[in-house]
Amino acid sequence: MDLSIIIPSFNERENIEPIVERIHSALRDQGIAYEIWFVDDSTDETVSVLTRVESIDEQVHVHHRTGARGLASAVVEGFERATGEHFIVMDADLQHPPELLPDIYRKLAAGIDVVIPSRFVSGGSDGGLGPLRKLVSWTARVIGQVALRRLRKISDCTSGFFGVHRNVVVGAPLDPIGWKILIEVLVKGRYRTVHELPYEFLARDAGESKMSLQEQWNYFRHLFRLVSQSPSDRRFFLFCIIGASGVVVNLVVLTILKYAFGISDISASITASLVAMLSNYIWNDQITWRASGKRKWNVKLPLFVGISLIGIIVTTLVMNGLKHLDVPVPVGQAIGILVSTVWSYAMNNRLTWRDSAKQLREDVIVTREDRRIRSV
Ligand SMILES: Nc1nc2c(ncn2[C@@H]2O[C@H](COP(=O)(O)OP(=O)(O)OP(=O)(O)O)[C@@H](O)[C@H]2O)c(=O)[nH]1
Ligand SMILES: [Mg+2]
Structure with a gap:
């Protein structure tokens, strides 16, 4: 079997026959051996429509789940059952044009591991969504791309339409939440x-949307779980949390030195900053980059301190530059902190705890087709 098309469905009775028909018209003359797998959680007549279609069409298979719900887990069950060399996942409601299947398949057959039809490369469009849905979907994508490095280069990373070689997913520890x-x-x-x-x-054009607030919440739970399971994505967040903890350490030390020991303001301030920097170094060494970096502390600590000091200069430069553009100083400082945090994270990753940089370089190659393929 060359290709398995996996379709999660939930109460889509009007769409089942049209989508099967359009898949056949798109693939019939292409010389591709394919099967269609519906993984269905429906609670309405969709179940009987699917049973009928399965009984008359030998290319159609249905796995009906009772009691279970969830689009993503349905697709994972589809991956487990499908027998094709390649899989394409698509929605049942015809928002994903079946006419694109041959193009996706050809790319997979040519050896590309993951093929993603995208609404956001030139020639694509997300015209099927209203303005509010577009905004929500844009925000969700950007948050995902900030949180997870592997989503960064992918323009439509929340799409429900994509193709993969079976080896990409079979045996991978997939455990999604939600959609x-x-x-x-x-x-x-x-x-x-x-x-x-x-x-x-x-x-x-037929049936109802199943998108809900609950699903948006599930998306954040899902992102959180992925970040916490992925060492390289977790690192940046640990680095930020430790940086914030340094502010607390700084203030506590300053207060103790000034009020309990009567040390002068300037000395108390400088000592507090140095203690906070040392505390940040220790936490980052023990937690953020625990498994990486073979260097000794007498190399790592000066590098860390040097990078932190340059970070302070970066913050001030950004604040000052923005001030000339009439940005209020606290806002400029906040943007400066953000820039210097990202910068110092990257530098520490590359220099201080060096061997982790190698892992980051095992990178994925993304290509895209910037031409209008077909509109339906
Ligand atoms: N098996 C299964 N499929 C689901 C479930 N929820 C949604 N689906 C299917 O997943 C696909 C996407 O759901 P839609 O309701 O179309 O979501 P959407 O495309 O974001 O929303 P619209 O633009 O309004 O259509 C459809 O094929 C649904 O039938 C579920 O719990 N289980
Ligand atoms: Mg839909």
Whole structure:
């Protein structure tokens, strides 16, 4: 079997027959051996429609789950059952045009590990969503891309439409929460190459949307779980938390030195900053970069202190630069802190605790097709 098309479905009775028909029209003459797997959690007549279609069409298979719900877990069950060399996941409601299947398949067959039709490369469009949904979806994507390194280069990382070679997902420890199966695959799958194709996402014309606030919440739970399971993504957050803890250490030490020991303000302030820096160094060494960096402390500590001092200069330069653009000083300082945190994280990762940089370089190659393929 060349290709398995995996479709999660929940109460989509009007869409089942049209999607099967359109998949057949798209693939019939392409010389591709394919099967269609519905993983269905429906509670309405969709179940009988699927049973009928399965009984008359030998390319259609249905796995009906009772008691379970969840788009992403349905897709994982599809991966377990599908027999194709390649898998393509798509929604049941025809928002993902089946006419794109041959193009996706050709890329997979040519050796690309992950193929993602994207609404956000030139020639693509997300015209099928209203302005509020677009904003929510944009925000969700950006948060995901900030949190997880493997999503950063992918323009449509929350899509429900994508293709993979079976080896990307079979045997990978997939354990998604909620809907966004693609982020789970991108973070935990085994792949080297990703290709993006433009497509037009259309409005649903039959059935109801199952998107809900609960699902948005699940998305954050899912991101949180992925970050906490991924050592390289976890690091940046640990670094930020430890940086914030340094502020507390700084203030406590300053207070003790000034009020309990009567030390002068300037000496108390400088000592408090040095103690906070040392505390940050120790926590980062023991927690953030625990498993990495073979260097001795007498190399790492001066590097860390040097980077921290340059970080202070970076903050001030950013604040001052923004001040000339009429940005209020506290806002400029906050942006400066952000810039210097990202910068000092990257420098510490690359220099102080060096061998972790090697892991970061095992990178994925992303290509994209910037041409209009087809609109339906
Ligand atoms: N198996 C299964 N499929 C689901 C579940 N929830 C949603 N789906 C399917 O997942 C796909 C995406 O759901 P939609 O409701 O279309 O979500 P959406 O595309 O973000 O929202 P609209 O733009 O309003 O259609 C559809 O094929 C649904 O039938 C579920 O709990 N289990
Ligand atoms: Mg939909």
